[in-house]
Amino acid sequence: MTQRGRHRRRRRGRALRGFLAGTALALTAAATMISASQATVSDAPGALKQVEVTTALRMTEDLVPQTSLDRLSAGMGRPVGVSAVLEAGDRLLRDSADCTAAERGQLPVAPEPVTSYCWDAADTLGWRPGALTTSGDADDDGVWGTNRVILSGWSRAGAAADGGFARVAFVDANDPDRLTYSWVLLAVPVSDGADFRALRSGLTGMVWYQDKLLVTADDGDGAALYVFDMNRIQRASVDGDAVGRVAGGWSAHRARFVLPAVGTYRLGAGSPRPDTISLDRSTVPDSLVAGESTRHGGSARLWRYALSSLPDRGGLLAADMYGRVAATEAYRTEVEGLRGVLSRDDAWYVSQAPGADHAHGTLWRQDTEGTSAAECDGSDQHACWSEAPQSLSYWAATGEVWSQSGRTLFAMPLASVDRAAKKQWSDDDGS
Template identity: 65%
Template sequence: MRHRGRHRRRRRGRALRAFLSGTALALTAAATMISVSQATVPDAPGGLKPLTAAAETGKLRLTENLVPQASLDRLSAEMGRPVGVGAVLEGADRTLRDAIDCSSAERRALPVAPTATRAYCWNTDDTQGWQPGAVTTSGDADDDGVWGANRVILSGWSRSDGPTADRGLARVAFVDANDLNHPAYAWALLAVPVDGGRDYRGLVSHVSGMVWYQDKLLVTADDGDETALYVYDMNRVQRATVDADAVGRVPGGWSASGYRYVLPAVGSYRLSDASGAPHPAAVSLDRSTAPDSLVAGEWTLDGGDRSSRLWRYPFSTVPGHEGLLAADAAGRVGASEAYETKVTGVRAVLSYGNAWYVTRAAGTKKQHGALWRQTADPAGGAAKAPECGAADTHTCWSGLTDSLSYWEETGEVWTQSGRVLFATPLASIDRSAE
């Protein structure tokens, strides 16, 4: 029976790869029919411009604020012993759909070039009214790609519709990626401890950026008044004890808006209050630096006249500070490298080696976006992007991807757009941008 099951999975895998290839050909054919007005290629943005002036780099400084250990211990004592990632995966009760089972409307979110080699669709019933955001994986968490005994993908979402009390709530899907022929997932609510660990509130923000590094999960947050990077401990997942719509302490126990798991923040990084300080809306991990670094980028208006800033923060190598950024004695974290890019409408950023990759949002929901590859050479260098269609347009990428996550062990870049989660090899991105 095991052999027959394995053969069925192999046949389905081959069918899926053939289907993705066919889908790519169909999308490419469709791209050749894009109107000239839609296919107009913006001026190439050129190379990256280094930012070295203290007046500019000082705006990028963060201040570390860790939740007191006593508050975290109090919350754990009240809620019960925290669990880890493995326990959440054991409770995974939802399944992603293979690309072959996605609708044609969902598949339109896939890039034309480079093509996706893996693609899945989220279930409509539990993503309706939710906005997709960032993606990170156990390939970020550990260089061998495994967390404990598991391969994991994390996908961030925020509530965009529904009851007023739920608007903006953020959650993360823990996807069991051990068998990518059958990826199952479970949800956990993101929260922030309050009242000295006697309660918690839901994190209210679009999850546009997210990086899982060692045992910490860093999440971008912008509640309209203040921008921050919230820090979560992946060994401190708490179980909700009451199934209710409320968030926090309720009569009889603890509720997480109907979810079984909740992640309370263990700290945050706040931006400098300097005028003109950028908001790190997009983040990713770069393992090609020493030490490993958190890459950040700001959103700018599509078609605007202001350059976007890209920069990085080093991760700490100090024992006891695992997964946190390299802060000085006063808790300040400075950027180790910063640039400007002329790409507008930036949505996601990735850096590896001497290359930086930024995605540009689509003009409308029916269009594709662009993915530019730029060099960090101080002398400058040409920016390159995949071309497709009869008009050699650069709008070949997915329409709206908030993040790019490079799984170094497999060579794949993971992201999501709409209800589609997909991956493509970094080597394919480089080849298509030549």
């Protein structure tokens, strides 16, 4: 029986032992103050507009044959679980007190995070930070087995011969005073499971649901999402720069573990790509929400897919007998530069990249009646979010929203986002 099987849907009803409690992070004046010229938002978006769900949002599921996955496992050795990766953690995240002033300046100004950490500069040099998900997504009690886990995605461009890499830091978050992690390379089986290649994609969206990890894909082969099975993590046996089968064993570009894909979801030509995704447990069944990334000057679509409730399809999307996955809801938002999306009940939270004259981005709270955002310094200024907004993840067991910005990892209560937001625009006032 898998770790997930032993643990399925067991509600513990306990807090994370002070994991996210404590006083708010004290930011330096340089990090907490934004000038009026930087922070004024004159082009605030209006309310969400519900739009028709079309076949353009329909995806097709394509699972890797079981024989190929078994062949890869036979060659690499017996797969290991998440706990084995956590136990091998040999790197350490820095606590907020040890972050530099520049790193703290990457954090949101309002509302302030209650906890934050910084990645090692040398360990992440040349890698681009991306999406984040947690064991709060994986199971509704917030833990996987007995572990509290954070997954942080990173990617880097490669030479023409290899095309790039994507890796995930598996963070052991059991002790909030000491977060350790180990790298896992994301890979794609090739040659019917006789080998694997690196996933060549920026990790702009990522959701860990039950025993599956879903990530956004842009590596050019038509996939919209890649699917990974957390019960199929493999150990790399050779410490080298290569990826795949090499003389003497298997190499994962210096990572100690490999996670091979078990499937993809594909969209038709011309369909909007899900550049950011997150999990919504407030729907029945649970659902995956998606948004397309836009540059400043264009609107974006937000939409939703139901997750399967069938026992033999744990962690997968709800598909028909032909493998087709239809969207269940869709909206259009006028938020420009969209980077992250989160949905809970009737509210959607959308992170926006900084504008040309802004030092920080904005986190908008939207619904079909209006839009709101936190104000900075008690004035009508709303560029209060992080400097480099990424995807958003909600840890339901603690009520916290987690995200990344540059080399910082941070969290705050979603309730504080709601309190800080003041509704100012609605369809009724002509916006």
